[in-house]
Amino acid sequence: MTVLETERLLLREPQLEDLDAFCAMEMDPDVRRFVGGYPRTREEAERRFRNGRRHKTNLPFCSIILKAENSYIGRGGLHPMPGGAVGLGFYLARPYWGRGLATEAARAFVDYGFRELKLPRIVSAVEVGNAASVRVLEKTGFNFLRREAGERRSFDHFELRNS
Numbered sequence: 001m002t003v004l005e006t007e008r009l010l011l012r013e014p015q016l017e018d019l020d021a022f023c024a025m026e027m028d029p030d031v032r033r034f035v036g037g038y039p040r041t042r043e044e045a046e047r048r049f050r051n052g053r054r055h056k057t058n059l060p061f062c063s064i065i066l067k068a069e070n071s072y073i074g075r076g077g078l079h080p081m082p083g084g085a086v087g088l089g090f091y092l093a094r095p096y097w098g099r100g101l102a103t104e105a106a107r108a109f110v111d112y113g114f115r116e117l118k119l120p121r122i123v124s125a126v127e128v129g130n131a132a133s134v135r136v137l138e139k140t141g142f143n144f145l146r147r148e149a150g151e152r153r154s155f156d157h158f159e160l161r162n163s
């Protein structure tokens, strides 16, 4: 069940026991500010959780567990993007922000994608204004590619190449 382990984190397959913590995160407007823009209802979050469990790829998209507390603190990993690229995403519950945990998880996923899956590159798109997320990508070695300006929301695209 454990896909990866870092100093402070277990990155493992989602389990039903994660449901309540997952929903609490998805219902938090701070967490959703730059991802979707509106908090999900409990019903929407539950549907999302169950649908997420149906998509099977060889890409790790995991629950993030803080080992010291044995608690679910968020989710993240690699996921297929339109056009065949592989994307990196990460989402943490508010109490766990600002401790370097997203960067620790992001580095582990990138390392796995390059070493084990031999991916040529990993990409990530961040809504403009999400400075913390940009910083995580920078600390993980990603480079800015381009800005995609939309009417309501704009995105910055980043990539990291396997060297």
Ligand SMILES: CC(C)(COP(=O)(O)OP(=O)(O)OC[C@H]1O[C@@H](n2cnc3c(N)ncnc32)[C@H](O)[C@@H]1OP(=O)(O)O)[C@@H](O)C(=O)NCCC(=O)NCCS
Pocket: 030, 031, 032, 034, 035, 089, 090, 091, 092, 093, 096, 097, 098, 099, 100, 101, 102, 103, 104, 125, 126, 127, 130, 131, 132, 133, 135, 136
């Ligand atoms: C983005 C997110 C995952 C970051 O998690 P985290 O564990 O706090 O990230 P880290 O602690 O590893 O790194 C955050 C960095 O951003 C910086 N940062 C945080 N808020 C910032 C802000 N408003 N402006 C500038 N920098 C900021 C921190 O100082 C830190 O950089 P540093 O190590 O150089 O000091 C977390 O805020 C989150 O889950 N947000 C909601 C979901 C989301 O937006 N996900 C990303 C979708 S692309």
